[in-house]
Amino acid sequence: MIAVMLLGLAGCATRAPLPTPQADGPEARPPPDLMQVPDALPMLEPIRTGGPNKPYEVLGETYLPLPPDAPLSEQGLASWYGRQFHGRRTASGEVYNMYAMTAAHRTLPLPSFVRVINPANGRMIIVRVNDRGPFVKGRVIDLSYTAALKLGLLGGVAPVQIDRITPDEIRRGAWQAAAQATAATPAPIVVDGDDPAQNPVAVASAATAASASPAPAPASATAPSTQVHAGPAARTGFWLQLGAFRARAGAEQLQSQAGAAMDGIAPMLAVFNKRSLYRVQAGPFASRDEALRTAERLREKLQLVPVLVERR
Numbered sequence: 589m590i591a592v593m594l595l596g597l598a599g600c601a602t603r604a605p606l607p608t609p610q611a612d613g614p615e616a617r618p619p620p621d622l623m624q625v626p627d628a629l630p631m632l633e634p635i636r637t638g639g640p641n642k643p644y645e646v647l648g649e650t651y652l653p654l655p656p657d658a659p660l661s662e663q664g665l666a667s668w669y670g671r672q673f674h675g676r677r678t679a680s681g682e683v684y685n686m687y688a689m690t691a692a693h694r695t696l697p698l699p700s701f702v703r704v705i706n707p708a709n710g711r712m713i714i715v716r717v718n719d720r721g722p723f724v725k726g727r728v729i730d731l732s733y734t735a736a737l738k739l740g741l742l743g744g745v746a747p748v749q750i751d752r753i754t755p756d757e758i759r760r761g762a763w764q765a766a767a768q769a770t771a772a773t774p775a776p777i778v779v780d781g782d783d784p785a786q787n788p789v790a791v792a793s794a795a796t797a798a799s800a801s802p803a804p805a806p807a808s809a810t811a812p813s814t815q816v817h818a819g820p821a822a823r824t825g826f827w828l829q830l831g832a833f834r835a836r837a838g839a840e841q842l843q844s845q846a847g848a849a850m851d852g853i854a855p856m857l858a859v860f861n862k863r864s865l866y867r868v869q870a871g872p873f874a875s876r877d878e879a880l881r882t883a884e885r886l887r888e889k890l891q892l893v894p895v896l897v898e899r900r
Contacts, residue, residue: 612672614733614742619687622734628689628716630701630758640679640698646723656697660752664728665745666704668736669721678719685732692719692730693750701753703763704729706739708746709831709895713738714753714763740831825872826879828894830886832867839866846870849889853882869897 635641635656643652654660674686680698684690691702700717715735722730729750736742753763830846833839839859846868847854856870870886873879876896883894 612670614686615671615674618733622687622737625687625689625734625738627714628701630714630753630763632755632758633699635697635699635755640681640720644720646720649723651694651720653695654697657755658697658752659754660696660702660750662728662750663747664750665726666706666729666731666736666739666741666748666750667722667724667727667745668731668733668741670733680718682718684719687734688732689713689715689735689738690719690732691715691717691735692721693717693728694720694723696752701758701763702729703751703753704731704735704739705749706741706746707749709740711739743834823872824899825874826876827869827871827873827897827899828879828883828886829897830868830870830890830894832865834865836861836866839868842868846886846890850885853886870894871897872899 637656641653643650645651669684669692670686673684676684678684678690678692691704693700693702696702696717698718698720701714702717703712703714705712713735715731719730722728727745729748731739731741733742739748741748757763831839831842833842836859843857843859847857853870858869860867860869870882871879873882876898879896883896886894
């Protein structure tokens with residue numbers, strides 16, 4: 589996680605990468621409504637051959653930025669960087685704004701536009717790459733605070749898929765069709781199991797849940813009383829998983845939000861405590877199609893992508 593180059597970029601400060609997002613973190617009071625911040629809008633921008641796009645060295649490793657029109661598709665871990673770098677210069681010379689939809693990458697031309705997908709919850713964003721990093725093994729992209737929030741990644745590093753939107757795709761408008769196709773993809777289906785790694789979830793701590801989510805909606809007649817089940821004693825069939833948390837408070841907050849946001853869903857919501865994860869799920873549904881229709885409504889109301897879970 590590094591916003592300023594160590595060597596090779598004249599005029600930039602020298603500093604070591606931070607080991608975890610928690611060593612950096614958000615501001616005490618992030619702006620409200622960050623989930624409503626629009627994605628970066630891909631456009632044709634000049635890409636200089638020198639400056640931030642010349643070869644550079646960091647921590648003994650030499651990096652060769654890609655040619656201006658080169659495509660890139662990668663899978664790996666995403667991290668994010670926040671208040672310690674907010675207001676400082678990025679590798680491109682621009683000022684880093686942790687609340688904008690930007691990112692850092694080791695070798696993409698600066699600036700570039702990238703589509704980032706979180707396979708755990710199906711969320712997709714577009715960010716503008718204007719910085720260098722991350723320089724930690726296994727990580728492929730450093731996101732701004734808002735970008736990480738919208739992907740559901742504030743809890744720490746997590747796997748993502750990244751694809752560059754090339755200048756040619758921008759000229760032809762092809763990136764718009766790809767974005768629409770991704771957004772229209774139905775929620776993935778998984779078979780409920782004991783291993784959290786096999787059941788995609790957005791895991792967050794209580795502090796993360798408080799900063800990443802809107803304030804709970806006021807209680808209403810449709811808001812559910814909290815139900816926390818200790819084991820997998822749920823009826824078989826199709827369920828929608830809205831999220832999962834390491835802290836019960838985060839799960840209860842999401843349960844309350846969902847129950848107040850959408851008519852008829854409150855009686856179907858429950859929190860299941862399994863292997864130290866509090867999972868917020870709705871169900872069971874009579875059919876897969878009914879579950880997917882509800883998933884679309886939840887996507888519109890809560891701006892999240894539920895995971896379809898089949899209990900057998």
